[in-house]
Amino acid sequence: MEHGVLIFLTDYGIDGPTLARATEERGFDGLFLTEHTHIPVSRESPWNGGAELPRRYWHTEDPFVALAAMAVVTERIALGTAVSLVLQHHPIGLAKTIASLDRLAGGRFELGVGPGWNREEMANHGVDPRTRTRRMLEHIAAMREIWTRDEADFHGEFIDFDPIWSWPKPVRTPPVLIGGEGPTVLDRVVSHGDGWMPRRVRRDEVDAFAGRVAELRRRATDAGRGHLPVSVFGAVPERDVLDAYAAAGVDRVLFELPDADEAEVLRTLDALAALRP
Template identity: 40%
Template sequence: MLPHNEIGTDPGAIRAYAQGIEELGVDHLLVYDHVLGVDRGRPGGFEGPYDKDVAFHEPFVFFGFLAAATTTVDLVTAVVILPQRQAVLVAKQAAELAVLSGNRFKLGVGVGWNEVEYEGLNEDFRTRGRRQEEQVDVMRRLWSDDVVHFDGEFHSFAHAGINPRPSQPIPVLFGGGAPALVDRCARVGDGFIPLGSPGSKSAAQLAGIARIRAEHGKSMDDFEVYAQAQYANGSPERWKSHHDAWRDLGATHLAIATHNAGPTDVDGHLARIEEYQRSLA
């Protein structure tokens, strides 16, 4: 997991971090997405896990840079808040990343929680769930078809397409935990990005996804589950316990979050990853 608020803005350091995780054998990098941060001192206040003082790199631009700086690591958004963005533009951006990275890009999408971001991007917060599902349909058609005609609830266009298109389908992963999101993920997703720990809630969500997919004639064979684990406040025993629990629940990937564990630099974040890896050896 990219230490978004600690990696800084030095391109050389960011390149060193990305190449460093490849040297450690890391096979995927997750990046968060937030466009706007809110001032907690505004009239009426503000409650939320992130505000204007927490840094987030823009994932499409960031991964465009890393596509040239890396050769093997998969580039995964976790997650792009899709309904606050234009679906056709995201389809174009994702296709470009797939082309430039050699099909190493995977699009994780979510609906978000920060209504201020929706206001700033001139999108409707109330319809974000319904719009997300239609957006995925729009994007997949644009990735696969030379000419697209689409007439939906939120999107309507005809006789148009994007070029270049990816040579392989771009996996779409859904992140979140609401029942409607889990249902949507099971029906139309290529994977799931769960929130929280590998406990009973995550187990129920994954069991629900498997059940819904079976009802729609879909297996879990190629379905990917991108879990996350924290370095902070951990120990080798705790790290291995979390890893084993996620594996037993059916997770296919595990990202290590090394931020929020005390001040450090790029070498420090890489050392934390290596320490975590040793705990699993």
């Protein structure tokens, strides 16, 4: 089982290149960034972490810009999003951004995606929250067309374009990791994903979670999809829980780092590195 990290990279915390070098030097397998383009001041959407939304949500750096800087100072680790709110981007522009980033990273980019939870944020992008999941899947499909075809066209419910030329192409078609834990998430993983990225599986949830991993593997086999890896976002950094994740079939754990200064983040990285087998 691989070990990676994720962070809300902010303008008041550690800088991206320093973090990327430190992550690779300590032997981790990947580094993933969150995304919010903005947070509306007047919020109605509930946050599942409590009443007060932490300031890191509206101080996050653009993950694609930050990951490009990280790509040029690393050689080995996977670099990705956990997760990108792809429905808040136009797929033609985002496909080019991701392809350019993947080339800088030498084919190491992974696109973790989710539909998001903040309805006001979506609305500011002109997205109807009631259609967010369908729109997300359509954006993924449209980007894959652009990445894999010399003359790509797409005609869907939300995205429509006649044949286009768009280069560069990525080194490889970036794997799409579908985020979420809801009752229908495995449908999306099997239909549109290259992996599953569930969040914060607690100690007392691992047994039930193992059943869902087994279900994913059965469904992927039946659909001819092969092995679809599972990466746990915000994994519990305790040895017995990590052993339980591995027994459940998890392929990679992603530990969440604090949105803090360089010294605190590096101390946390050192502590987490001690958990690696």
